Amino acid sequence: MTTYHYLLASQKFLLEEEPLEEVLNERIRHYKERNKEIDFWLVKQPAFLEASSLSKIKSQVPAKSVAIISTNEQFIIWLKLRLEYVLVGKFETPLEGIEDPLASVDLVA
Numbered sequence: 001m002t003t004y005h006y007l008l009a010s011q012k013f014l015l016e017e018e019p020l021e022e023v024l025n026e027r028i029r030h031y032k033e034r035n036k037e038i039d040f041w042l043v044k045q046p047a048f049l050e051a052s053s054l055s056k057i058k059s060q061v062p063a064k065s066v067a068i069i070s071t072n073e074q075f076i077i078w079l080k081l082r083l084e085y086v087l088v089g090k091f092e093t094p095l096e097g098i099e100d101p102l103a104s105v106d107l108v109a
Contacts, residue, residue, distance in 0.1 A: 001092045004067045004101055005049070005076040008088040010062040011044060018083055024068075027075070040070035047103040051095040060087060067100060 014020055024042070031038055046067040049058040070076055080088050083092070093101050 001094075002071065002074075002101075004071060004090050005070050005073045005088070005090045006046070006048070006067045007076050007083070007086050007088050008046070008049075008057070008061050008065055009083070011064045011066045012062075013085055014066050014083070018073065019080060020041050022084075023079070023105055034055060039067055039072045040075055041102050043067050043069055043102055043104050045104040045106065047105045048098055048101050050105060051091070051098050053096065054091060057087065057089060062104050 005080070007052060024040075027040070028038065030036075044064075044066050046065065048067075048069075049061070049065070067078060076088055080086060086105070091101070095101060
């Protein structure tokens, strides 16, 4: 089993209103300087929210959501301290009905 930690918010908030690109670029630079493998991913419309065990969390985020998913809990805590209006949590894989925890789903208009 793998434990994934996540930070969830609306796409508008996280991708347009917050300096997320700058924060993630700085973190990537930090990892490269220390020869550390990247352990986080940005996923629009995260598929893991489709798992029935996460239906309560899904109901708390806008339809157009984005997640930063990581195997590093401390990174998600670090992000949470820098951002407002986000939800954090974790899940373990495998999740029922979700083959790829880093996948995204398409919204039907």
